Amino acid sequence: MKVAVANLKGGTGKTLTSFFLATALSRRGRTLLVDCDPQGSALSWAESADEGGEGLTFPVIGLAVRDVHRRLRAFERDYEHVVLDTPPGELAIARSALKAADVAVVAVPPTKIDLDRVIPTLELVADVEDETGLTFRVLLTRVKRISREGRDTREVMEEMGLPVMGVEIPFLALYSDAFGAPIEDLGEYERFARELLGEPVGREVPA
Numbered sequence: 001m002k003v004a005v006a007n008l009k010g011g012t013g014k015t016l017t018s019f020f021l022a023t024a025l026s027r028r029g030r031t032l033l034v035d036c037d038p039q040g041s042a043l044s045w046a047e048s049a050d051e052g053g054e055g056l057t058f059p060v061i062g063l064a065v066r067d068v069h070r071r072l073r074a075f076e077r078d079y080e081h082v083v084l085d086t087p088p089g090e091l092a093i094a095r096s097a098l099k100a101a102d103v104a105v106v107a108v109p110p111t112k113i114d115l116d117r118v119i120p121t122l123e124l125v126a127d128v129e130d131e132t133g134l135t136f137r138v139l140l141t142r143v144k145r146i147s148r149e150g151r152d153t154r155e156v157m158e159e160m161g162l163p164v165m166g167v168e169i170p171f172l173a174l175y176s177d178a179f180g181a182p183i184e185d186l187g188e189y190e191r192f193a194r195e196l197l198g199e200p201v202g203r204e205v206p207a
């Protein structure tokens, strides 16, 4: 499976989702994580994790270019799964990463501003869908269980006909503290990976 994690808006949980997803997929088959963001956050995470000595269960490479979909061909046949972390605000690179993927996961925190700003990303995804047969899912990230926003945003998006995934990622230190080290506890990202792969999802992990 080749998955691009996208949202043209910054700070929506793309890199976190990419890293957790790559970890989950690497437990199932050979997995490559491609950092398409010139900011290189996934690469920095990998660098710091490898310095810690334990090392990662998948390689991370940087391909922050507008022809990711062409360059990836040289690597992808060695992997069962490829995850592409995409940049905010770099339309050409994001488009190319989406063209390299068979599934797009649009990571969206459930706030009004994020809902408002997701439209250009959905348009981009629809464009690539027409071109390559890409499919897409919406993943709610940074969901604060204490507030209604998660439920409200899901409702609005479902009314818009968007394919919102059943699994959502809570706003927890488990996730924000993970940066810079190999991931052991996948939290809700294990169930997210299962839903994406069409496996039985099972019960929610208690917070």
Ligand SMILES: Nc1ncnc2c1ncn2[C@@H]1O[C@H](COP(=O)(O)OP(=O)(O)OP(=O)(O)O)[C@@H](O)[C@H]1O
Pocket (backbone or CB within 6 Å): 009, 010, 011, 012, 013, 014, 015, 016, 017, 037, 041, 086, 087, 088, 141, 142, 143, 169, 170, 171, 172, 173, 175, 176, 177
């Ligand atoms: N589920 C979560 N719970 C708590 N914090 C989270 C969660 N998801 C993301 N964050 C935090 O939100 C911030 C943005 O996350 P991340 O870097 O993954 O977003 P991004 O979309 O990749 O950002 P950019 O657009 O800048 O690349 C980070 O500080 C991260 O730790």
Ligand SMILES: [Mg+2]
Pocket (backbone or CB within 6 Å): 014, 015, 016, 037, 041, 085, 086
């Ligand atoms: Mg990022």
